[in-house]
Amino acid sequence: MSTTVKDLLDPAHLTQIANMQLLARTAVEGFLSGMHRSVFHGFGTEFLQYRNYTPGEDLKYIDWKVLARSDKLYTKVYQEETNMNVTILLDCSGSLDYAGERAPCTKFRYAAMIAACISYLAGRQGDNVGLFTYSDELLEAVEPGHRSGQLSRVMHSLARLKPHGAAAHQRTLDNLTHPFKHRGIVVLISDMLESEHELPRLLRNFRYRHCDVIALQVLDPDELDLPQPKVTRFQDIEAGKEVVAWPSSVREQYARRMDEFLATLKTGFSQSQVDYLRLQTTDSLGLALAQYLHHRTL
Structure with missing residues (x-):
């Protein structure tokens, strides 16, 4: 039986992993892959690079391809803005x-x-x-x-x-x-x-x-x-x-x-x-x- 995202986030599964960094990577990567499929499907890029558009913001940061696919306005957030x-x-x-x-x-x-x-x-x-x-x-x-x-x-x-x-x-x-x-x-x-x-x-x-x-x-x-x-x-x-x-x-x-x-x-x-x-x-x-x-x- 294959391991699912639900398994990767189950504390019964995670508590068996002694190495904290491995544990965190296992859970987080599983979580993000699940989020990518269910919530951010079709974006084609890491969803953490986007946020909801706020009226009045510069239009040049809107991702027009995402708008065409999802009919929703998202703004590109660059690394220096996210720290x-x-x-x-x-x-x-x-x-x-x-x-x-x-x-x-x-x-x-x-x-x-x-x-x-x-x-x-x-x-x-x-x-x-x-x-x-x-x-x-x-x-x-x-x-x-x-x-x-x-x-x-x-x-x-x-x-x-x-x-x-x-x-x-x-x-x-x-x-x-x-x-x-x-x-x-x-x-x-x-x-x-x-x-x-x-x-x-x-x-x-x-x-x-x-x-x-x-x-x-x-x-x-x-x-x-x-x-x-x-x-x-x-x-x-x-x-x-x-x-x-x-x-x-x-x-x-x-x-x-x-x-x-x-x-x-x-x-x-x-x-x-x-x-x-x-x-x-x-x-x-x-x-x-x-x-x-x-x-x-x-």
Whole structure:
């Protein structure tokens, strides 16, 4: 049986690839080939060289051949116009070190795979890629750049990381906000647990710096429906606290609290003009790549 684009973006397939750069290349090239066939069929050129025409722009940049084939106006975007800073902020706190029985990998492994794929896709487009990872302190800092070996530096940083500690969102993001002086894209990847009021406020600061911001929330399916059938010991990995309970007796209340948490996050990000996408560790990585690509081609 041949490998499909869906297979290449399946976290169950990707988590078997140890080399982060190979993993990212496998997923991204599969994603782009699928996009080329389904969305940009007939353009005859890499679709990343085009964007929608805006009334008032110089007509000399319109691709008239594309107009004739598709009856749509697209403007050619040249390399010097496309370069921008893409900065990935990756939460490495202990709460991400969880994988339920339905998940092919931990939340952290899934988050790291997303970071690798976005880094590869950004580098492929000629953008400056940067990575900052943190838990209770800043762990890895790769300043945005496009020099030789930049992508390898990002991938090696991702490969070294082990989730631990508590997420010091405020201290880390406050310190990182100040250097942002130019337009770019900031991508936060986190489970966002117990941060529904904090993170929208903190990411709003990047919007004040004229950055587009994408917040990708990674959750395990277990965290959404509490499927355990018998008495279970629940442990707070970051605080070390434990609770023993019958899931069936608390499931309804848990579901209500989880819905409130997710609704608060969604509302907060909307008010802060931050794009928000919730992902489960069983979801295709194509969802995260499509969200990034949407911003990249605006």
